[in-house]
Structure formats: structure tokens, C-alpha cells
Amino acid sequence: xxxxxxxxxxxxxxxxxxxxxxxxxxxxxxxxxxxxxxxxxxxxxxxxxxxxxxxxxxxxxxxxxxxxxxxxxxxxxxxxxxxxxxxxxxxxxxxxxxxxxxxxxxxxxxxxxxxxxxxxxxxxxxxxxxxxxxxxxxxxxxxxxxxxxxxxxxxxxxxxxxxxxxxxxxxxxxxxxxxxxxxxxxxxxxxxxxxxxxxxxxxxxxxxxxxxxxxxxxxxxxxxxxxxxxxxxxxxxxxxxxxxxxxxxxxxxxxxxxxxxxxxxxxxxxxxxxxxxxxxxxxxxxxxxxxxxxxxxxxxxxxxxxxxxxxxxxxxxxxxxxxxxxxxxxxxxxxxxxxxxxxxxxxxxxxxxxxxxxxxxxxxxxxxxxxxxxxxxxxxxxxxxxxxxxxxxxxxxxxxxxxxxxxxxxxxxx
Numbered sequence: 001x002x003x004x005x006x007x008x009x010x011x012x013x014x015x016x017x018x019x020x021x022x023x024x025x026x027x028x029x030x031x032x033x034x035x036x037x038x039x040x041x042x043x044x045x046x047x048x049x050x051x052x053x054x055x056x057x058x059x060x061x062x063x064x065x066x067x068x069x070x071x072x073x074x075x076x077x078x079x080x081x082x083x084x085x086x087x088x089x090x091x092x093x094x095x096x097x098x099x100x101x102x103x104x105x106x107x108x109x110x111x112x113x114x115x116x117x118x119x120x121x122x123x124x125x126x127x128x129x130x131x132x133x134x135x136x137x138x139x140x141x142x143x144x145x146x147x148x149x150x151x152x153x154x155x156x157x158x159x160x161x162x163x164x165x166x167x168x169x170x171x172x173x174x175x176x177x178x179x180x181x182x183x184x185x186x187x188x189x190x191x192x193x194x195x196x197x198x199x200x201x202x203x204x205x206x207x208x209x210x211x212x213x214x215x216x217x218x219x220x221x222x223x224x225x226x227x228x229x230x231x232x233x234x235x236x237x238x239x240x241x242x243x244x245x246x247x248x249x250x251x252x253x254x255x256x257x258x259x260x261x262x263x264x265x266x267x268x269x270x271x272x273x274x275x276x277x278x279x280x281x282x283x284x285x286x287x288x289x290x291x292x293x294x295x296x297x298x299x300x301x302x303x304x305x306x307x308x309x310x311x312x313x314x315x316x317x318x319x320x321x322x323x324x325x326x327x328x329x330x331x332x333x334x335x336x337x338x339x340x341x342x343x344x345x346x347x348x349x350x351x352x353x354x355x356x357x358x359x360x361x362x363x364x365x366x367x368x369x370x371x372x373x374x375x376x377x378x379x380x381x382x383x384x385x386x387x388x389x390x391x392x393x394x395x396x397x398x399x400x401x402x403x404x405x406x407x408x409x410x411x412x413x414x
Contacts, residue, residue, distance in 0.1 A: 022058050176335045192223060202234065235262055316334060324370065378391045
């Protein structure tokens with residue numbers, strides 16, 4: 001069932017968005033007119049015709065807006081505003097539909113008990129306005145405090161064969177900055193300052209440093225040059241970096257942030273007292289929702305794995321984890337999912353949109369003796385909206401495997 005939903009949502013994304021947006025624009029408009037304003041609706045025929053018209057308009061408009069958003073500037077601002085409003089409309093429309101469906105049995109029972117249609121409608125009005133209003137308030141928070149809040153996650157993760165001298169080494173991970181989509185200027189500077197304040201031994205950025213806008217490359221790279229770590233700052237490229245242009249991103253970092261090292265099919269020994277290695281590959285950029293990926297670059301990289309110490313792998317998409325675990329990488333750090341950006345208020349936000357894309361949606365996973373951590377990211381993709389899924393910086397403190405160290409969020413987070 002989940003596979004069918006994934007195919008429906010991501011197989012033809014533009015058509016799906018057009019259908020959802022056009023339909024929900026009519027649903028929300030009808031609810032505002034009839035329920036909130038108390039006026040008569042346009043009727044079923046007019047509503048269906050309007051929905052068809054809006055679907056057709058959005059099918060043409062959404063691709064144009066996506067291209068405008070990638071170009072940046074004023075057209076990009078307009079495109080981001082419309083797409084943000086579109087996400088709000090879709091979510092409010094889903095809330096309205098769910099409220100209608102949930103109320104149907106109650107309304108039917110009230111009618112059977114002799115209540116008039118007008119009285120039943122007034123009961124629905126009293127029920128639906130607080131529910132839809134609460135969803136609207138949640139979305140308002142998601143665009144303001146919810147998406148600006150940054151959490152710090154602290155993990156202790158054991159590695160097999162970790163030299164005693166390296167016990168306690170601190171890796172600070174950030175991911176998915178999406179510079180050019182709201183993460184620039186003072187906001188990016190504050191993120192850099194916050195990471196540096198953690199006094200990291202290593203800083204790693206697991207992809208999507210930039211979004212779509214090539215004009216953000218130079219200034220963004222200059223700000224990233226401020227990252228500091230005792231043994232170096234490293235990064236890999238994500239799918240959005242390939243949309244900007246992998247070579248253009250690499251060149252900007254080389255020119256303006258020379259201390260930040262991109263790992264591109266490389267294994268490097270870290271300048272520490274005992275053997276410890278860091279490896280990384282570019283994201284392939286295509287099929288960003290694909291499951292069960294098998295990356296040739298990762299296979300080639302595994303052939304270079306040293307035998308005298310553990311290797312930590314940086315990779316953008318967490319779907320590479322099963323392959324990485326089979327190939328013998330003991331610790332994999334990834335991003336890509338943003339933790340879903342939208343999550344229901346459940347423990348750990350485990351019910352989130354990213355679960356439609358991958359089972360490695362956020363947090364810790366263990367497989368075949370290897371450990372994966374999926375960072376929720378410091379930026380956003382698309383609208384600057386986060387609900388129950390704050391931005392994240394992670395400190396990973398390495399331990400020896402023979403120590404009793406918990407790997408569940410309850411025991412590992414501090």
C-alpha cells in the first residue's frame with residue numbers, strides 16, 4: 001500500500017501536485033465560503049468545473065514556478081511564495097476533507113434522530129472551525145518558529161576497532177543547508193557560529209550545501225569558509241548540488257572555502273594519533289526518491305577501504321545504507337530526508353512525510369553491524385516550513401564497541 005502511495009505521489013510529481021492543488025483550492029474555497037462565511041456555495045457542477053480549470057492551470061503553472069524558483073531573484077521569490085501558499089492550501093484542504101469524512105457518521109446519526117439539515121450543518125460548523133483553525137495555526141508556527149528553531153542532538157556511537165586514543169572524538173554533522181533557499185546571510189553565519197561553538201574535532205556536511213540558485217555560490221562558500229574543526233571540515237555533494245552543477249559547486253568551494261574538503265569517491269586518513277578514515281561520494285542526483293539504490297561509486301570506494309582502522313562514510317541519501325553496511329562501513333552519516341519537514345506530534349516525529357520516501361527517514365538505524373545516522377538538516381527544500389521537525393546539528397562522540405553504549409534515541413541523546 002505504501003509503495004502505491006509513493007508511486008502516486010512521486011511517479012508523476014507535477015501532475016500529482018497540480019491535481020492536489022487544484023482540488024484543494026476548491027475545497028478550501030468552498031469551506032471558507034460556506035462554513036466560515038456562512039454563504040451559499042456555487043453548487044456541485046460549478047465546483048467540479050472550477051476544480052478542472054484550476055488543475056489544468058496548475059499543471060502548466062507548477063513547472064514554470066519550479067524553473068523560476070531555481071533562477072532566484074524576484075521571480076524566485078514569487079514562485080516560492082506561491083508554492084508555499086500551495087502547500088498550505090493542500091494541507092488545509094486535507095484537514096477539511098478529513099473533517100467532513102469524520103463528521104459523516106455523526107451527521108447521519110443526528111439526521112436519523114430528527115435533527116434538521118440546518119442544525120446538523122451548524123454542529124459541523126462548530127466542530128470544523130476549531131479543527132481547521134488549529135491546523136492553520138500549526139502551519140503558521142511551521143513557517144515561523146517551527147522552521148527557525150535549531151536543535152542540538154548529542155550521540156555516543158561505538159565503532160569496532162576504534163583505537164583507544166580516539167575514544168571521545170567528536171564529529172559535528174550538519175546537512176541539507178540549501179543555501180539560496182532562505183539559508184544565506186546572517187542565518188547561515190549564525191549556523192556556522194553555532195557549529196564552531198561546539199569545539200568539534202571534525203565537521204561534516206552530508207550534501208545539499210546549495211539549492212538551485214547559482215548566484216548564491218560565492219557568498220555561501222565564503223561563509224562556509226568560517227567553519228572550524230580541529231582535524232578538518234569535510235563535505236559531500238547532494239542531489240540539489242548537482243542541480244546547481246556539481247563542478248560549479250566544487251569550484252566555488254575550492255576558490256572561496258579552500259579549507260572545506262569535498263570527498264568525491266575518496267578515502268582520506270584523518271590527521272589524528274591513530275588510524276581513522278573518512279570516505280565520501282557524490283550523490284547521483286537522479287531518482288531522488290528511489291529505494292534500494294546500489295551506487296557504483298560506493299562499490300568502487302569500498303575497494304579502497306583500509307584495514308588498519310575504521311572508516312566513517314559520508315553519503316547524502318540514506319537509501320545507500322544497506323549497500324554500505326554490506327561493504328563494511330561501520331558508521332554512515334547521511335541527510336537528504338529533512339526528517340520529513342512535516343511530522344505528526346508523535347514520539348520522535350516518526351510519522352512524517354519522509355517515510356513515504358524511505359524507511360531511513362530520520363535518526364539512528366542499525367543493520368548488519370553498521371550504524372546509520374540521518375540528520376534532519378539545517379535548511380529546507382521547497383517552502384520554509386517545519387512542523388514537529390526542527391532543524392538539526394548533531395554531535396557524534398565515538399566510543400569503543402566493547403563499552404556498554406546504548407544506541408536508542410532515549411539512551412543515546414543528551
